[in-house]
C-alpha cells in the first residue's frame with residue numbers, strides 16, 4: 001500500500017496534542033490547518049486554554065522518545081533555552097514510589113527538565129517551520145460538518161470576523177482536550193453517545209517556585225513523590241530553564257492543600273521526603289497557584305461507532321490523573337501511531353489508528369486507575385477483586401525497587417510507558433518481588449542444567 005495523501009487535514013486545538021498531530025500529518029497533506037481558540041504567542045507564556053501549564057509538567061522517557069521521533073532536535077532546542085538534559089533518567093532525580101525512594105539505576109535514557117511553557121513553545125516554533133502547516137489562532141471550532149457516517153470538516157468562528165464559516169477537510173483530528181465539546185459535536189451529527197470510564201479522584205494541585213542553587217540536591221534536577229493509600233498526597237519538584245524549581249503539591253479527595261508557610265511545613269513533615277522539605281523551606285517566589293482536577297476521564301472510542309474522517313488524540317481521548325505525568329507522553333505516542341497509519345496507507349485509517357491509540361491509553365490508564373482505586377476515599381474506591389492480586393504484587397515490586405537497581409529500572413520503564421506492565425512478570429522480577437531465591441547450578445558439576453532464574 002502506498003502512503004496516504006490528503007488535500008486538507010484540520011486539527012482542533014493547538015496545544016501539545018494538536019501540535020504533535022500536525023507534525024505527524026504534515027508530510028501527508030497539502031495543507032494541515034490547526035485551529036486554536038487562543039492567541040498563540042511567539043514566546044513561552046501562559047494562555048487561557050492551558051491553565052495546567054502553571055504546574056509541574058514532567059515528560060516521561062517514552063514521551064521524549066516520541067517527541068524526538070516526530071520533531072528531531074526538540075530536546076536540543078530546549079537545552080539551548082536553558083533546559084536541563086544531563087545524564088541517565090534513573091540517576092538524575094529521585095523517584096519516590098510506593099512509600100520509598102527507588103534505588104538509583106541506569107535506564108539508558110535521558111530526560112529533559114523544562115517548563116511546560118518552554119516545551120509547548122519549542123514544539124510550536126518547530127511546527128511553524130513546516131511548509132504545509134497553517135496555525136490559525138483566535139479561531140474557535142463550533143461544530144463538525146458532515147453526518148453520523150462521515151465528517152467532512154469543521155465550522156469555525158474567527159474572533160471579530162463575522163459568522164462562522166466551514167473549512168472542508170478530508171480528515172478532522174480532535175485535539176480539543178479534556179474540556180473540548182467532543183460529545184456535543186458528535187451528538188449534533190447524530191452519532192451514538194460515547195461511553196466513559198471515570199475515576200473521581202478529586203485531585204488538588206498547589207504550585208509555587210523557588211530560586212534554585214547549584215548545590216541543590218547534589219545536582220539532581222527533579223524529585224517525584226507518588227501518593228500511596230497510606231499517604232494520599234504527593235509532590236513534584238522540577239528544575240526549570242530560568243534557574244527556578246517548580247514545586248507542586250498534590251492531594252486526593254479534594255483534601256485542601258496548604259496556602260501558607262506553616263501549612264507547607266506541616267505538609268512536608270507528613271510527606272517525609274527530605275529533598276522536598278529542603279526546597280519548600282526556602283522563600284517562595286509567589287503565592288501558591290491552585291488547580292482542581294475532579295476526575296480522570298477516558299472516552300471509550302471504538303472505530304465502528306465513529307464517523308469516517310474523525311480521529312481524537314491526546315486528552316480528547318483520555319485525561320489522566322496528572323500526578324502520574326502521562327498526558328503529554330500519551331499524546332506524543334498517539335501522534336507517532338497516527339503517522340505510522342498515514343505512512344502505511346492503511347485502508348481503514350480510523351480503525352487502525354484507534355487500535356494503536358487504545359493500546360497506548362490502556363497501558364497508561366491501567367496503571368493510573370488501579371493506583372487511584374486503591375486510595376481510600378476516592379469515589380468507587382475499591383481495587384476490583386480481579387485486580388487485587390495484581391495490585392498486591394505491584395506493591396511488592398515497589399518495595400523491592402527501593403533497594404534493588406534491576407527492579408527499580410524495570411519499574412521505571414513501566415511507569416514511563418516505555419515497557420508494558422507484563423515485564424514486571426519476568427521470572428527474575430517475580431523471584432525478587434516474592435522473596436524467592438534463585439538457585440544456581442554448582443559451576444563444577446559437569447552437565448548440570450543451568451537453573452538461574454528458576455522459581
Ligand SMILES: Cc1cc2nc3c(=O)[nH]c(=O)nc-3n(C[C@H](O)[C@H](O)[C@H](O)COP(=O)(O)OP(=O)(O)OC[C@H]3O[C@@H](n4cnc5c(N)ncnc54)[C@H](O)[C@@H]3O)c2cc1C
Pocket residue numbers: 012013014015016017018035036037038048049050052055056057058059060139140141142175176177178179180181205291293313314315316322324325326327328329331
Ligand atoms: C494540572 C495538570 C498537570 C499536568 N501535568 C502533566 C505532567 O506532569 N506530565 C504530562 O505528561 N502531562 C501532564 N498533564 C496533562 C497535559 O497537560 C496534557 O496531556 C497535554 O497538554 C496534552 O493535552 P491536549 O493537547 O490533548 O489538550 P489540552 O492541553 O487541554 O489542549 C486543548 C487545546 O484545544 C483548544 N481548544 C479547545 N476547544 C477548542 C475549540 N472549540 N476550538 C479551538 N480550540 C479549542 C484549547 O484552547 C487548548 O489549547 C497535566 C494536566 C493537568 C491538568
